Amino acid sequence: MAELKLIASFALGNLLGEAVVWHDASQSLWWTDIHGKALYQLSWPSQQVDKFELDERISCFAHLPENDSLAAEFPLLVAFASGFALYNPQTKQRCWLARPELGLPGNRMNDGRVDRQGRFWAGTMVEQDQGQRGSLYCLTQTGARAVLTDLAIPNALCWSPDSRVMYHGDSPTGTIRRYQFDAASGAVTDGELFAQVPQGEPDGAVIDAEGNLWVALWGGGALAQYRSSGELLALHPLPVSQPTCLAFGGPELDLLFVTSATVGLSEAQRAAEPLAGALLVYQSQSQGVPEATLQSLHWQKLMAQMEGTANA
Template identity: 55%
Template sequence: MLKFVQSVDVKNQLGEAVSWHQPSQTLWWTDIHGQLLYRLDWQKQIVSHWALPQGLTAFTVLDTKPIKILGSFKQGFAYCWPQTGQLEWLAKPEAHIEGNRFNDGRLDRQGRFWSATMVEKDLGQPRGVLYRLDGSSCVPQLENLRIPNALCWSIDSSVMYHTDMPTREIWRYQFDPVSGDVGQGEHFATVPKGEPDGAIIDSDDHLICALWGGSALARFSPKGELTGVFELPVSRPTCVALGGPDMNLLFVTSATDGMSEQALANEPLAGSLLVYEAPFRGVAEAEAVGHG
């Protein structure tokens, strides 16, 4: 069971990409549509945010003084200094494709940054691609995606997990941690309700996934067995992270995007950051390699 600790009422349109930064004991996340980057100093309980020049979809913190991030923005990969709004583009692999934007991404355990494009307009066309960023080069690894999500890796890096949300299925792929190449894929699990959104791997090598439209989180064993469903007070949870001083705090971002006034009235915590004490623990994030 999860024990509710607190909520941070930020009313995010599309909260996403939440992650715990171990060196500074801070939590970071983005509001993609709000074009905002958030930081929660856990010890001081201070929330800060910065306006961004473009919607940030996934990122990793490279430095905190001053703040520098590496991320996928809607149009491509870039460095960003949010305190000044400076943006330095690295690659825009799909600048020529109208209706696509970047979505879910994260570092693998070897410190390489990944992100995938989704079809924001004309959803019936599966033309999204999962890219691995090698320096400033984008290496396609999975193609024909609609809404890519749930990207994460097993503790030993032999498996990469990924979903195309509308299928409701999470897949597992053979993964070469040295080259970063994705191999053969197979069905891993089908979510019990909603659609699989952001996911992480905990210290037991279980996958924890936000269930968009399902008002819950799901937890799966390495064999794909459903080991827990955790109900939430929000219908659109988007992403999860484990962190805190003991790595047992579960953080959940959520969204208000597309909800009616009546739905928002019925769901006062929609768009909030939710914090729970969990019976499982997290694994520290890797540090980016090759991005000073």
């Protein structure tokens, strides 16, 4: 298996870089520093980095399609720490759509992405353990629907190229599970073990054009690459111990972008890992799958439902 070639790095010192996604329409990469309360945009190939400060942590997000009636006003659908909202990083305007765990202290939103049919998914993690558990939600026209429950730190969410399989991991277990996925309804059934990672914990994951699953190994300092059968194809070492998420991008989808974190590292560890918290860019011989286009919902109806719940 060919090694990855590091071609660029951006030493931004992210506390918890995450949710990296390639936006083809703007030929740019986007990601969030959750604990740093910031969104980043990297234009490619100019390599210009723009930073947007936040008033609440964002864990994951998706771009509204350009033909959405609200895209100009709210270009992003995001999972803030406390729920789903439309958001404009330039103006900081926000409209809440669903906050399913607002009354559950100690939890926050975590990993998420758009499935190949355009539905937006995001999970909640246990940040302060008070006996509660997290869930994986799918945002629908009627609100946030819990699909998986009894989770600690949901991660590694991705789908096979044919949408027949959904992959998902609960990081502390060290495992990724495979579910039968109904593309039409978004229902999942028959979960089974896909892989036990060889080191660290599974964090963000992505599928390549050949159906292989790539996953960042938090605390493991590497990317693991699996066949769809669950066979470990390769373990790609990284210059950071806490890689968090990855995405294929670039005009040919043959660049691999990897986010990382500095949170929890000692001064000695930071000194030994000068690229901790950086965005890493690799040339890959594998090619990615185009990011799915978000499906437009009746956003105003969701907003009205939120207002009705708040006033009840």
